[in-house]
Amino acid sequence: MIKEAEYIKSLTHPKDAPEPKNSVLMLGRSNVGKSSFINSLTHRKNLARVSNTPGKTLALNFYLINQLYYIVDAPGYGYAKRSKGMKDEFIEMIERIILDFPSLIFVCLLIDFKVGPTEKDIETYSFLRSMHKDVMIICTKKDKIPKTRQYKQEKEIKKLLSDPISFYAISNQTKENMEIVEQEILKKLEG
């Protein structure tokens, strides 16, 4: 279990990380619940800043976990505007992070369970797959869908993502499924 969690620093380039450690990157659109998810995972209330105004996370925030691993919080898609080139800025940012970050073991892609995967979520997912990165899909805000509709919603989301291998729906409010997700993340980080 995650016993220790400490904010280390914010960086623009992963290669400036204090020392290489097996890492997981949290990706998702602004307001999806990345910071809340990091707080749930680490059993802390205020480790990562939770905002009501979308788009507060500006750089890569490194959190040291159990003295061994990093959880890295990335900016939400909210910021990145589509540039004139072929790729948009967000995809370019992810590409740079992945290429500069050999100790990045896998990515958690967060998707709003109620909203379902947006075009951008699907684009990001395909891009990560094309980079051969291991991706864990984390659907947040499960509590926002009534229990009777959760199964159907989950089925639809999985279909839109072409049946991802690793998929969890969680709630940062009720902490549903957080125990299993914490275990799976630690298992992957151990390598």
Ligand SMILES: Nc1nc2c(ncn2[C@@H]2O[C@H](COP(=O)(O)OP(=O)(O)OP(=O)(O)O)[C@@H](O)[C@H]2O)c(=O)[nH]1
């Ligand atoms: N009901 C519900 N609300 C949630 C859940 N997770 C996050 N929220 C709320 O969603 C809002 C955004 O959460 P954040 O954790 O700040 O989202 P973020 O992805 O870090 O946002 P940025 O840093 O702005 O990109 C906050 O008001 C949270 O309280 C959840 O599982 N259930």
Ligand SMILES: [Mg+2]
């Ligand atoms: Mg945040």
